[in-house]
Amino acid sequence: MSSTTYIVPFIKAVASVFKDMLGIVVTRGEPVDEGEGFESQGFAVIVGFTGGWRGRFFLDMPPATAIKVAGILTGEEYDSATHEEVLLCGAEIGNVVCGNAITAVNDAYPGLGIRLTPPSVFVGEGFSMFNVRLSSYSVMMQTDAGPLKINVAVEEGKR
Amino acid sequence: MAVDDSPVTRKMLKKALEPEGFVIVAEAGNGRDAVAAYSQANPDVITMDVTMPIMDGLEAAAAIKKLNPSQKIIMLSAMGDKDIVAEAQSLGISDFCTKPFKPDEIIGKILKVLAEG
């Protein structure tokens, strides 16, 4: 599989979920080889997957974007990205994006049987992710609510 | 009755359905609680998430169908792959809706399912 094969279903899922769930249009950038790790913008939603593909998906954004996005989902205003509902909204969006992406992949490649872990959300300043021995690709996407980075780190070669 | 392990989704369902005149008679965060609340709640329709802790939606739907074969259940999921949809259909689920759902979409499905009688 080409190295960008993994990230394409997630790019599509982010674009369609953001549009359908949030009414936000996402413009996509080009995939970039990330190497072993990257620094977070401050709010990272992380979902793991196993089965035919093994690895992790990251939806990363500045806290201000997370607050805006949560506000659209619940109709409330939050003063911090550490508010429980902002975290839960982040988790839900991560869940739905990955669910959609992986459904498309499982349907396109019967027998892959990819399954997702529950989402987790990390918030802080200056934190970075390191994925050992995984091929990692990022795409920076722009939205009216702020920048979004998506990263997919997958274990190559194994099935 | 709204069954989903994500409080955000349950809130979104409320936001979409209450203005249309629907009443959420009960909520549950996992399959086991859903089955326990079912008889008391006596809902016209249940929206049931598939992936939930303790007991998942497919298992809970099967249990509820056993209690009442004519109970209308709409399965909701971010994971809509063919295996899951097929299993849901074999349980006699009334309909399947993928997340994200548009308010019109879920309202339409609920109305259709209720009209089927």
Place this chain on the structure above:
Amino acid sequence: MDVKYINPFIQGLLDVVSMLGMTSMTRTGLAKKAYLQTENEVNIIIGLTGEVKGNIVFSMPEATAKNIASAMMAGVPVEKLDLIPKSALCELANMIAGNSASKLEGLGLRFNVTPPTLITGKNLLALISQVETLVINFTGDQGPLEMNVALEM
């Protein structure tokens, strides 16, 4: 979460660190939290899918991380957490997950494990599950370490 499902993880950690020569590690506490709020700079997350679904986050101060990495690399001192020590820590998380998985298989539960991701930073707040998180504290010569277990079962 039934205690009998937690013990394989506790024992998994203790068995693995002991096999790596860190025999002083013991469990010091067990508590429940809604979130993981940690001052620990080094966090390694591993996800589980299957009959046991959830996330486990190993959390420790940078000093413990360096000491453990050093112990895993035959005692070579670790000045900085760069590529090789980070890989060692990820490998540790992997081994613990694998060891715990075999024990749980003995209880009739099968699950698959994601590769680990190491997250470094200060003052992190993490929501690692929508069910509660069990925080298991350990300490040893290398320093304190936490295993946060959030499983949906």
